[in-house]
Amino acid sequence: METTGAWRSLAWLLGIWGLTRTVLLLFVFKVYVFPGPDVTSDVSVIYQGWYEVLRTGTFPLDDVTWQYPPAAALAILSPGLLFHLDYTSAFFVLAFTADLTALLLLLYAGLRPGKTLRGAWVWLVGVPLLGPTVYARYDVMVTAVAVAALLAGSRHPRAMGVLTxxxxxxxxxxxxxxxxxxxxxxxxxxxxxxxxxxxxFAVAMPGAFAFLTFQRDRGTEVESLGSLVFHVARQFGWDGQVLLNYGSVEFLGPYVGAVSTAALGLTGIAFGWLLLWRLMATRFLAHTPADAAFVGVLMFTATSRVISPQYMVWLVGLAAVCLCFRGSRMKLPVVLVLAAAFVTVLEFPVWFAHVVASDALGVTLLFVRNGLLVLATVLAARELWRSTVTRTPVPALPAQATRTKETSLPS
Structure with a gap:
């Protein structure tokens, strides 16, 4: 009966995945137009522009919007492998392939002993909740690598290290x-x-690490936690500006530097908490690496001075890996992340104009989305601490279970 139920669940999962991903492809290929600004322009304009520079053997040193480590060049250049397609179409196909790869990894893991298909369901649901943005950014490719790394950790630690x-x-x-x-x-x-x-990369391509200096003058991005200060302040006459800056829409003006510094301070506190947790943790179970990674990325996302919609893809991927393990305690934080993903697609791209205008709808969406992320972060950190640091004795097996185990041993 369990086998039959598992195969039925698998069939439903694959069917729904195929349907939802077909819809995403129809949106990015513009068979149907998704509400809000065109999310595919990053691929057709920015990525393709970088592609033309990178294929000459150098990084785009004159473009401050290039803020990525050197291996990002591989993701940007990869559509060139599908030479029979134009750049934009090839990128969407590769993003779709990365999505499928992550699903197959989660399915393979979920069907193993001690695992569950809940993780695959999280990925199935979470990706379309974010809308076509998922296929119009290379973050889905990075997330597939991260999913592979975490799932490889328990049995193939060196593979996890390489992939990480x-x-x-x-x-x-x-x-x-x-x-x-x-x-x-x-x-x-x-x-x-x-x-x-x-x-x-340093030897083969000039400027491999120039990205490290390209973010020094960034403002506070309009979707970040810190941006709420200025969304509210605009209602009381704050005279700053909302401009496209360093590749994202940011607040620029009085006190922005102070809020950005505060965000960096919160990130430092998050790093300190993770270090303290690592020093205090005494129990590491099979799901602990995935739970810890989920908490770490939640902390750094929530405290960042930039929370772009594609960052949610990272959280959905790590949430899916957590719930692959039956023992993970991250169920409620995962649900909150999925809710935040749905609100994210509403604030971008559907009603992004309201966010930029700081009107009631835009500010409400940001308070809800960022509030969900903060709540998920706090709850996930608490569960991680409780399951690994709190010194509670492991309950003994019931006497009946002990006798059953003893009688099942070979004589």
Whole structure:
């Protein structure tokens, strides 16, 4: 009966995945127009512009919107492999392929002993909640790498290290997957891979690490937690501006620097909490690395001075991995992240004009979305601490279960 139920669930899952992803493809290929600004312009204008520069053997050093580690060049150049398609179409196909890869990894893991298909369902539901933005950014590719790294961790620690380092060289945040890693093989493989990739890119392409200096003068992005200060302040005459700056729509003007500094301070506090947790944790279970990575990325997303919609793809991917494990306590935070994903598609792109205008609808959406993220962060951190640090005795097996186990042993 369990096998029949599992196959029926699998059939439903694959059917719904195919339907929802077809809808996403129809939107990005503009068979149907999604409400709000065109989310595909990043691919057709920005990414394709970078592609033309990168294919000459150098990074776009004159473009301050290039704010990514060197391996991001591989993601931007990858549509060129599908030479029979134009750049934009090829990118969408590759994003779709990354989505499918993440699903297959979650399905493979979910069908193994001690795992569950709940993680695959989280990915199935979470991605379309974010709308076509998922296929119009390369973050889904990075997330697929992160999902593979976490799922490989328990059985193949060196593979996890290699994949984590590669993911971090694509977009930095996957370095947080190491927060809950205990095996030396993970750290060693990650360090060696990062060093090798850094040397290769530094030698092969000029300006591989110029991105490190491109964010110094950023403002506070209009969707971030700190932006709520200025959304409210605009109602009382704050005379700053909302401008496209460093590739995103940001607040610029009085006190923006102070709020951005405060955001960096919160990120520092988050890092301190993670370090304290790592020093205090005494119990590491199979799901602990995934839970810790989820908490770490939640913390750094919620406190960042930029919360772009595609950041939610990272959280959905890590949430899915958490719920692959039967023992994970992250169910409520995962539900909150899925709710935040739905509100995210409403604030961008559907009603982004209201966000930029700081009107009642826009501010309400941001308070709800960012509130959900903060609440998910606090609850997830509390659950991680309780399950790994709080010194509660492990309950003994019931006497009946003990006798059953003893009688099942070979004589």
């Amino acid at each position: 380092a590669f993911g971090a060289m694509l977009k930095v945040w996957p370095v947080l997957l190491l927060v809950g890693a205990r095996k030396r093989g993970v750290w060693g493989a990650a360090a060696v891979t990062a060093a090798v990739l850094s040397v290769v």
